[in-house]
Amino acid sequence: MAKLIYASNMSLDGCTEDERGAFDWAPPDDDVFAFITDLMRSAGTYLYGRRMYDTMAVWETDPALAEQSDLMREFANVWREADKVVYSTTLTAVSTAKTRLERHFDAGAVHDLKAAASSDLLVGGPNLAAQAVRAGLVDECQLFIWPVVLGGGKPALPIDMRSELALLDERRFSNGVVHLRYRPR
Numbered sequence: 001m002a003k004l005i006y007a008s009n010m011s012l013d014g015c016t017e018d019e020r021g022a023f024d025w026a027p028p029d030d031d032v033f034a035f036i037t038d039l040m041r042s043a044g045t046y047l048y049g050r051r052m053y054d055t056m057a058v059w060e061t062d063p064a065l066a067e068q069s070d071l072m073r074e075f076a077n078v079w080r081e082a083d084k085v086v087y088s089t090t091l092t093a094v095s096t097a098k099t100r101l102e103r104h105f106d107a108g109a110v111h112d113l114k115a116a117a118s119s120d121l122l123v124g125g126p127n128l129a130a131q132a133v134r135a136g137l138v139d140e141c142q143l144f145i146w147p148v149v150l151g152g153g154k155p156a157l158p159i160d161m162r163s164e165l166a167l168l169d170e171r172r173f174s175n176g177v178v179h180l181r182y183r184p185r
Helices: 030-041 050-056 070-081 107-116 126-134
Strands: 004-011 015-017 043-049 083-087 099-102 120-124 140-146 165-172 178-184
Touching (some): 004 030, 043 126, 107 120
Parallel strands (some): 004 140, 083 099
Antiparallel strands (some): 140 178, 165 178
8 A cells, every 4th residue: 555645844833834824934955855856756646735736736837937947847847747636625627737626535535545556645735634644544744844933824733633653764954954754653
C-alpha cells in the first residue's frame, strides 16, 4: 500500500500561514526548493483543499513562473505530471490537467486510493491534512520548520488531538530551515 504523506512548511510556532493568510515568510532557497521538488516527485497523486490547489495551480497555469530558473522549471514539470484531487464544496471547475474535483473528503475513498496507488500520495493544506490525520490515514509527516515566529495564523497540525510520533529523519539547511520526517507510532 502506498503511503499518504503530509508535507508542509511551518513556522517555529507551528503555523502554515500568517494572520493575513500569507506564505511570504518562507521563500525557499535553492537547496530547500530542490529537496521539496524531490519530495513532490516521489508522489504520483496530490490531495489538496481548495485554497492549496489555488496556490499550487499556478505551476501549470502561469508558464512564466517555470521560466524563471531551471529549478522552477523542474518543479513545474513534476507538479504537472502528478494526478491531483481537489476537495472543495465551492470550486465549480478545475483549471489544470490530470485533476479531479471531489465535493467532500471521504476517508474510505482515500484509503482505497492508497491501496491502488503505485506510488505515494501527498496531502497538502492543513485543513485537509487534519481530516486525513484524524481518519488515521497519514503515514508520514514531513515538516519544513522555518526560523520565524509568526505569533499567530493557521496551525499546521490539528490542535484538538494528541498523536505520538517517531522521528525517521532530519536535515538542516544552511538558511536555518530544518526538515523533520515523522511517522505515527
